[in-house]
Amino acid sequence: MATEQAIEDVVRRYVELVATGKPDEIVALYSAEATLEDPVGSGVRQGHAAIREFYQVIENMEQESELLTLRVAGNRAAFHFSLLTKVGDKQMALSPIDVMEFDEDAKITKMQAFWNQSDLSFT
Amino acid sequence: MATEQAIEDVVRRYVELVATGKPDEIVALYSAEATLEDPVGSGVRQGHAAIREFYQVIENMEQESELLTLRVAGNRAAFHFSLLTKVGDKQMALSPIDVMEFDEDAKITKMQAFWNQSDLSFT
Numbered sequence: 018m019a020t021e022q023a024i025e026d027v028v029r030r031y032v033e034l035v036a037t038g039k040p041d042e043i044v045a046l047y048s049a050e051a052t053l054e055d056p057v058g059s060g061v062r063q064g065h066a067a068i069r070e071f072y073q074v075i076e077n078m079e080q081e082s083e084l085l086t087l088r089v090a091g092n093r094a095a096f097h098f099s100l101l102t103k104v105g106d107k108q109m110a111l112s113p114i115d116v117m118e119f120d121e122d123a124k125i126t127k128m129q130a131f132w133n134q135s136d137l138s139f140t
Numbered sequence: 141m142a143t144e145q146a147i148e149d150v151v152r153r154y155v156e157l158v159a160t161g162k163p164d165e166i167v168a169l170y171s172a173e174a175t176l177e178d179p180v181g182s183g184v185r186q187g188h189a190a191i192r193e194f195y196q197v198i199e200n201m202e203q204e205s206e207l208l209t210l211r212v213a214g215n216r217a218a219f220h221f222s223l224l225t226k227v228g229d230k231q232m233a234l235s236p237i238d239v240m241e242f243d244e245d246a247k248i249t250k251m252q253a254f255w256n257q258s259d260l261s262f263t
Binding site for chain 2: 058059086091096116129130131136
């Protein structure tokens with residue numbers, strides 16, 4: 018099983034890369050057969066190609082992220098983070114709670130993001 | 141599917157009851173065949189009898205709770221809450237992230253709590 022420290026490192030890297038990374042860097046955190054559901058209820062994507070497609074849209078956005086709370090339990094983690102996205106001269110703010118499962122190499126095997134439209138705010 | 145409002149109501153009631161409620165009141169929030177894993181990795185309990193046993197231990201504790209963050213997505217919710225427990229003249233603090241699934245009547249069908257020993261603090 019992945020250690021708590023290894024899982025924490027991947028979560029911190031994930032939150033950083035979601036704001037500033039390349040899709041390929043994010044995809045590399047996932048196992049080959051991983052599933053992604055973001056947000057929960059929107060349908061499950063499986064595998065690197067489908068996961069890359071999901072992160073492709075954020076590639077050219079100007080974003081800032083911050084890890085707010087992280088809880089690791091066994092081979093899983095739940096964390097609350099904030100994501101600020103520049104949209105013209107405004108900012109879109111979202112702070113989801115994500116849940117991830119990890120394999121023995123601390124690759125993400127399952128990701129679920131909890132948020133809905135009403136959690137988006139514009140300032 | 142349960143509405144977002146119905147799910148939010150159950151989560152708020154759960155957080156309140158965990159601190160001040162009776163085991164039977166908490167169990168009533170769960171469906172008959174519900175599963176509970178608290179913390180994640182510690183084994184899954186199933187059904188009202190096993191779930192009541194879990195909450196029995198907190199019945200006579202002096203506790204305070206607060207819902208910190210709640211995210212609802214589809215028929216599921218993830219939330220961060222704090223729980224303060226009086227232990228002699230000290231306080232034990234824990235603020236897990238819990239994830240729940242709900243049936244069409246907004247009964248909890250699955251609960252998973254994300255925390256580990258290192259998240260406990262004494263003051």
